[in-house]
Amino acid sequence: MKKLSIIDIANHLNVSKTTISFILNGRAEEKRIGKELVERVQKFVEEVGYKPNSLAKSLRTGKSNIIGLMVEDISNPFFSAIARLIEDRAYKNGYKIIYCSTDNDTLKTRELINMFRDRHVDGYIIAPPQGIEDDINSLLKDGMPVVLFDRHLPNVNADFVEIDNLFSTYNATKHLIQQGYKNIAFITFASGQTQMQARLQGYHEALNESGYKPVVQEIIFNQNEDLIIAPITNFLKKNKKLDAVFFGTNHVGTCGLKVINGLGIKVPSDLAVVSFDDYDVFKLFSPPVTAIAQPIEAIADSVITVLLNKLNTSSQHISSQSIILKTDFNIRESSKTATS
Amino acid sequence: MKKLSIIDIANHLNVSKTTISFILNGRAEEKRIGKELVERVQKFVEEVGYKPNSLAKSLRTGKSNIIGLMVEDISNPFFSAIARLIEDRAYKNGYKIIYCSTDNDTLKTRELINMFRDRHVDGYIIAPPQGIEDDINSLLKDGMPVVLFDRHLPNVNADFVEIDNLFSTYNATKHLIQQGYKNIAFITFASGQTQMQARLQGYHEALNESGYKPVVQEIIFNQNEDLIIAPITNFLKKNKKLDAVFFGTNHVGTCGLKVINGLGIKVPSDLAVVSFDDYDVFKLFSPPVTAIAQPIEAIADSVITVLLNKLNTSSQHISSQSIILKTDFNIRESSKTATS
DNA sequence: CTGAAAGCGCTAACAT
DNA sequence: ATGTTAGCGCTTTCAG
Numbered sequence: 001m002k003k004l005s006i007i008d009i010a011n012h013l014n015v016s017k018t019t020i021s022f023i024l025n026g027r028a029e030e031k032r033i034g035k036e037l038v039e040r041v042q043k044f045v046e047e048v049g050y051k052p053n054s055l056a057k058s059l060r061t062g063k064s065n066i067i068g069l070m071v072e073d074i075s076n077p078f079f080s081a082i083a084r085l086i087e088d089r090a091y092k093n094g095y096k097i098i099y100c101s102t103d104n105d106t107l108k109t110r111e112l113i114n115m116f117r118d119r120h121v122d123g124y125i126i127a128p129p130q131g132i133e134d135d136i137n138s139l140l141k142d143g144m145p146v147v148l149f150d151r152h153l154p155n156v157n158a159d160f161v162e163i164d165n166l167f168s169t170y171n172a173t174k175h176l177i178q179q180g181y182k183n184i185a186f187i188t189f190a191s192g193q194t195q196m197q198a199r200l201q202g203y204h205e206a207l208n209e210s211g212y213k214p215v216v217q218e219i220i221f222n223q224n225e226d227l228i229i230a231p232i233t234n235f236l237k238k239n240k241k242l243d244a245v246f247f248g249t250n251h252v253g254t255c256g257l258k259v260i261n262g263l264g265i266k267v268p269s270d271l272a273v274v275s276f277d278d279y280d281v282f283k284l285f286s287p288p289v290t291a292i293a294q295p296i297e298a299i300a301d302s303v304i305t306v307l308l309n310k311l312n313t314s315s316q317h318i319s320s321q322s323i324i325l326k327t328d329f330n331i332r333e334s335s336k337t338a339t340s
Numbered sequence: 341m342k343k344l345s346i347i348d349i350a351n352h353l354n355v356s357k358t359t360i361s362f363i364l365n366g367r368a369e370e371k372r373i374g375k376e377l378v379e380r381v382q383k384f385v386e387e388v389g390y391k392p393n394s395l396a397k398s399l400r401t402g403k404s405n406i407i408g409l410m411v412e413d414i415s416n417p418f419f420s421a422i423a424r425l426i427e428d429r430a431y432k433n434g435y436k437i438i439y440c441s442t443d444n445d446t447l448k449t450r451e452l453i454n455m456f457r458d459r460h461v462d463g464y465i466i467a468p469p470q471g472i473e474d475d476i477n478s479l480l481k482d483g484m485p486v487v488l489f490d491r492h493l494p495n496v497n498a499d500f501v502e503i504d505n506l507f508s509t510y511n512a513t514k515h516l517i518q519q520g521y522k523n524i525a526f527i528t529f530a531s532g533q534t535q536m537q538a539r540l541q542g543y544h545e546a547l548n549e550s551g552y553k554p555v556v557q558e559i560i561f562n563q564n565e566d567l568i569i570a571p572i573t574n575f576l577k578k579n580k581k582l583d584a585v586f587f588g589t590n591h592v593g594t595c596g597l598k599v600i601n602g603l604g605i606k607v608p609s610d611l612a613v614v615s616f617d618d619y620d621v622f623k624l625f626s627p628p629v630t631a632i633a634q635p636i637e638a639i640a641d642s643v644i645t646v647l648l649n650k651l652n653t654s655s656q657h658i659s660s661q662s663i664i665l666k667t668d669f670n671i672r673e674s675s676k677t678a679t680s
Numbered sequence: 681c682t683g684a685a686a687g688c689g690c691t692a693a694c695a696t
Numbered sequence: 697a698t699g700t701t702a703g704c705g706c707t708t709t710c711a712g
Contacts, residue, residue, distance in 0.1 A: 005705055016683045021707060032681050054458050055399045056705035059688050064395070066438075075424035077417065084415035084441060091440065096455060098406075098438050100431065101424060115436060118394050254620050261624065280594050284601065286626035345689055356699045361691060372697055396689035399704050 009050055013041060024052065058120060067307065068116035069099040070109065070126045072150075077279050078250060078294065079127070082149075085300030086125065093308055095122070104191075104221065106131035113139070123307050128153055130192055145310035149303050151195040152322065159310070161302040161323040165195045168292045168327045169202030172274050173246060175290075175329070177210050179337040181244035181272050187232060187256060188248025190218035199248050199276060215239060219252060228255045229262075236263060242271060244335070250277030257285055273334040287333030298325050349390055353381060364392065398460060407647065408456035409439040410449065410466040412490075417619050418590060418634065419467070422489075425640030426465065433648055435462070444531075444561065446471035453479070463647050468493055470532055485650035489643050491535040492662065499650070501642040501663040505535045508632045508667045509542030512614050513586060515630075515669070517550050519677040521584035521612050527572060527596060528588025530558035539588050539616060555579060559592060568595045569602075576603060582611060584675070590617030597625055613674040627673030638665050 006024075010017040020041060022031045028038045044050075058064045067090055071079035079101075087097050098121060102109040106129050113135050116124065123145040128136060136156045139146050148160035169186075176184050186203045188196060200216065207214045217235045219228055232255060236242070247253035253275030265271050267287055275282055278293035302323045346364075350357040360381060362371045368378045384390075398404045407430055411419035419441075427437050438461060442449040446469050453475050456464065463485040468476060476496045479486050488500035509526075516524050526543045528536060540556065547554045557575045559568055572595060576582070587593035593615030605611050607627055615622055618633035642663045 007705080017706080018683060018685095018708080019681090022682095025707085034681075037681095051454070051458050053399075053460075053705050055395060055404070055460055056688090057707080059393075059395045059399050059690090059704090060706045060708090062688080073424065074414070074427065075417070075420045077415070077420075080415045080417075080420035084413065087414065087439075087441060091452075096438055096459065097440070098436055099427075100437070101427060112431075114391070118391050119436065120393075120395055254624070257624050258620075280598075280621050281624055284594070284597050284621055285624055346691095347689075357690080358692080358700080359698060362698095365691085374697075377697090393689050396704090397691080399688090399706095400690045400692090402704080 003053075004048065004050055006050075006052065009041075009044060009048070013044060015041070062120065063122055064120045065095050066098055066119065066121045067095045068113075068119075068121040068124045068126075069097050070102050070112060070116075070124070070128075071099065072104055072127050072129075073101045074099060075101075076251065078150075078277055078296070081296045082300045082303075085297060086304050089300070089304040089308075095308075095311075102127070102129055103223075104129040104193075110135050117144075123147070123311050125149065125303055125307060127151065128156075145307055147303050147307045147310075149299060151193045154194065157320050159306050159320045159322065161299055161306065161325065162195060163294055163299070163325045163327050165198035166202040166205075168329070169199045169246070169248075169276070170206045171202075171329060172290070172292055173203050173206035174209075175331065176244045176246070176272060176274060176335060177206065177212070179272065179335055181335075182212055183215065183239075183242045184212065184244040184246060185215040185217060185235070185239060185242050186246045186248060187217045187219065187235065187252055189221045189252060191221070196248065203246060215242065225255060225258075228252065229259055232256055232259045233263065236260075236265070236271075244268075244272035244274070247273070247275040250275065250279055250281075253277065253289070253291075254281050257281065257289070267334050268336050272336075278328075278330055282332075285334070287336075290332045290335040291330050293328040293330055295325050295327065343393075344388065344390055346390075346392065349381075349384060349388070353384060355381070402460065404460045404462055405435050406459065406461045407435045407437055408453075408459075408461040408464045408466075409437050410442050410452060410456075410464070410468075411439065412444055412467050412469075413441045414439060415441075416591065418490075418617055418636070421636045422640045422643075425637060426644050429640070429644040429648075435648075435651075442467070442469055443563075444469040444533075450475050457484075463487070463651050465489065465643055465647060467491065468496075485647055487643050487647045487650075489639060491533045494534065497660050499646050499660045499662065501639055501646065501665065502535065503634055503639070503665045503667050505538035506542040506545075508669070509539045509586070509588075509616070510546045511542075511669060512630070512632055513543050513546035514549075515671065516584045516586070516612060516614060516675060517546065517552070519612065519675055521675075522552055523555065523579075523582045524552065524584040524586060525555040525557060525575070525579060525582050526586045526588060527557045527559065527575065527592055529561045529592060531561070536588065543586060555582065565595060565598075568592070569599055572596055572599045573603065576600075576605070576611075584608075584612035584614070587613070587615040590615065590619055590621075593617065593629070593631075594621050597621065597629070607674050608676050612676075618668075618670055622672075625674070627676075630672045630675040631670050633668040633670055635665050635667065 006017045010020050023038050023041045090097050100112050109129050109132050125147050127150040133153050133155050146158045148158050152160040219231050247256045267273050274290045276292050278291035282289035282291045346357045346360050350360050363378050363381045430437050440452050449469050449472050465487050467490040473493050473495050486498045488498050492500040559571050587596045607613050614630045616632050618631035622629035622631045
């Protein structure tokens with residue numbers, strides 16, 4: 001049973017392949033093709049399980065029905081959860097997903113974008129690393145639908161969906177202050193990305209209002225967890241007068257908890273804890289960790305809606321939209337008042 | 341700057357496109373094409389950034405350089421971790437990954453396989469649901485490279501890589517028994533998949549040896565966590581005389597811990613805990629949870645190695661290989677002796 | 681209403 | 697050593 005092509009079925013039915021093509025693409029009415037012929041063709045196609053070769057179709061039409069998804073790291077629960085939701089929606093709309101992890105590496109990302117481009121993906125969903133501005137702009141210039149998420153690029157006029165990072169950390173820091181904590185550290189990955197900068201700024205603003213001194217520890221990102229745990233350990237050992245710590249991402253937060261356990265620090269009596277992102281680890285830690293929960297579903301939904309929208313309307317609306325979503329602040333035991 | 345094709349560059353250089361094609365595909369030597377010409381072409385190609393249209397190439401050659409990856413759920417840390425590692429290796433070898441989550445849904449998986457097939461993926465990596473045997477066999481019959489992982493299909497003669505599930509649970513159950521626990525429950529997803537059956541069997545065998553009575557609770561899988569938590573809660577409430585519980589997967593384990601926290605059960609004094617899979621949640625729980633760690637890297641490595649091997653050698657070795665990997669058993673506080 | 685034919689960009693026999 | 701040419705399977709003018 002070799003794969004049969006449109007011409008095989010055309011021959012079988014003594015019709016031209018053009019007609020078959022029209023029928024299969026739902027243009028029978030438009031082309032005024034006889035009802036009975038249409039039915040006969042559809043029945044036969046069904047019967048032999050003929051599927052058009054999508055490669056040939058793509059080559060001809062220039063459309064691939066593939067969406068390129070570039071996340072920072074698919075094994076990070078934030079990104080894998082989003083990927084999952086995007087995947088569902090995309091498949092439901094007839095799109096497949098090709099994905100890759102950028103590791104926030106500009107060169108790698110550039111190569112990957114070229115690969116995607118080469119593969120004629122119809123649209124791009126990207127959590128962009130810095131330095132990739134020109135490549136994105138070039139995509140945009142060529143009319144490719146692009147949606148950025150989790151962060152944006154200051155000099156790129158692409159649609160993006162983000163959360164309100166600044167307010168989220170501002171608010172959470174305020175909470176710590178209200179609980180009576182005065183020496184609040186912020187531990188995060190060293191990054192100039194918009195979302196990380198905004199988080200840092202929210203922390204600073206809240207502290208400024210109260211006149212407390214900020215203590216920031218930036219960690220160099222590394223796949224190897226030991227290289228994240230080590231600097232956090234050093235930091236906590238050296239700053240004994242801290243009474244609270246704010247972790248800037250789920251990854252830092254998880255590593256931070258390991259350090260806290262390793263050092264035998266009591267939470268919240270020795271040290272209060274708050275973390276960005278909210279996953280099982282934080283909920284199940286003892287005591288449960290106060291965390292900022294990103295609205296995963298809403299993010300994924302917005303991203304795919306915006307993209308599908310651009311995909312379906314070839315309208316070249318110059319205006320680009322940015323969607324900013326709210327987070328939930330889940331207060332738990334780890335940040336209970338210091339003075340009780 | 342419109343995309344230029346091989347013919348554009350052929351014209352520009354006053355050479356035939358065949359020659360260009362040969363040069364670009366590294367067959368210059370073989371075809372005895374002049375060194376200087378080769379260099380001239382390469383320089384020009386580099387200069388204008390020409391990239392062959394891989395769609396056309398695929399249509400012509402029948403190869404897409406895409407690997408289809410089907411996991412159960414990309415947002416499950418086990419699968420996302422594996423996906424990440426496979427992705428890296430694949431990209432390094434010039435392959436891209438198209439992925440999807442099957443949800444263990446046979447119909448969905450069937451559609452997905454057809455999609456992949458339609459897209460002419462070069463190879464398949466699949467964590468197969470039950471009922472998909474015929475589809476896989478059909479793939480195999482058509483000479484498609486297929487590697488199964490995490491589980492296998494009894495009536496399918498495909499390569500697969502798995503872990504030693506039976507021994508892993510046998511061993512862990514033995515450990516509980518040695519620690520003095522006598523009423524050990526096994527909570528797992530209801531599933532006839534080979535890996536789940538093997539895990540269950542390992543548990544039973546260990547119990548049999550000691551003459552203890554097995555208590556098994558099977559949960560219907562559901563994306564909605566509440567529907568997993570509820571039956572576990574009921575089960576634990578109704579079986580007060582249990583002194584240990586064994587969770588059959590990371591997902592069940594995580595939900596189980598939530599139940600344990602919710603019910604205020606003390607671990608291990610009220611109830612000892614062991615779980616399959618080993619992630620941060622288990623390490624950071626108080627007390628840390630004894631867990632069976634799957635060798636993620638080794639699994640991913642084996643899978644991709646086997647697949648790349650099949651991809652590169654068109655040899656139709658009938659013999660299929662099955663790789664069984666060992667797990668690590670990480671004993672922690674949650675299963676400390678009952679009689680101390 | 682239907683069919684012939686021209687490509688989409690590339691590869692690889694088959695000339696030359 | 698290099699060029700000619702025939703497709704891969706499909707869509708889509710343009711003629712009947």
